[in-house]
Amino acid sequence: MNGYGQFCAVARALDVVGERWTLLIVREMLSGPVTFGDIRRGIPRIPPATLTSRLRSLRTAGIVDLSDRRYQLTESGLTLAPVVRELARWAMTTESAALSDDDLDTAALTWDMQRRVDVDALPERTVVLAFEFTDRSPADRYFWLHLSKADVNLCREDTGAPVSLWLRAPTAEVTRWWLGDLTWSQLQKHPGVTVHGDRALQRQIQRWFLRYAFNRSALARMPSA
Incomplete structure (x- = not known):
């Protein structure tokens, strides 16, 4: 059976x-x-x-x-959507499912980021956002997001396109921002985080991403099952 x-x-x-x-x-x-x-x-x-x-x-x-x-x-x-949503709500509100080092995966994180881009908030020109996850091995350390109103692409290899912005940070801190546990300002103030590049784009970057679909703010707006 x-x-x-x-x-x-x-x-x-x-x-x-x-x-x-x-x-x-x-x-x-x-x-x-x-x-x-x-x-x-x-x-x-x-x-x-x-x-x-x-x-x-x-x-x-x-x-x-x-x-x-x-x-x-x-x-x-x-x-099944409410089932998945309520599991996320439970995990975000209980210590039983607290985020651990074993849950940190730069490939999964950046893939979720590339599909949660608000293209209407992007500049008119193409922007390349490069990530360096400072606590990862070389294979999982670097990612490049090519952002435009027409298309969004995540690359594991440097294509040679000019980089508009570099974000260097530990995986845990970027993940906590993505989950809604940190604001963009709080992320930037973390001692292990640096953002380099076009200063005008640095002021815009937080508006480009919708963040995790079940972040705390989103869950607060969703009705409980």
Whole structure:
């Protein structure tokens, strides 16, 4: 028997979405259709074979559809949005799920940043924002965000494009800002954080990002389930 074998609605729900990684895959689709590669970038530590298996199970359960190589939630899948939201609310308000060093992942962080850009707030010209996470190894230390009203791209390699702004900081501090635990001003005042480059752009940068979808301010505006 693979399931819990209980009539309880909670047990039956967990039979479908309770496996490791499953709700994170659902989270990745809450903003719209995504490719297999998009999901991998949003959940960098999931093994490809596991992702394939979970997607197959979600499609069988009628939670996910596949069209033109893009995965999206069905009407049934979209009803899981409050479940994901309330899990986030719980994690943001309890010490039981406090942020730890094991939770810090620069690839996942910067990928979330590139998909939470307010393009209407960007300058008319293309801006390159470079990150140096000072506490990471070379493989996870540098990222480049190419920002324009027409397109937003995250690069792991330097393309040679002129850098408009450099942000040097420990991973934990940038993550805390992204989660809403720090303001941009508080982040800049941290002794391990420096921002270099165009001073006019430095004053604008905090307006370019919508930040984490379930940050404290966003959760406060969302109704409880």
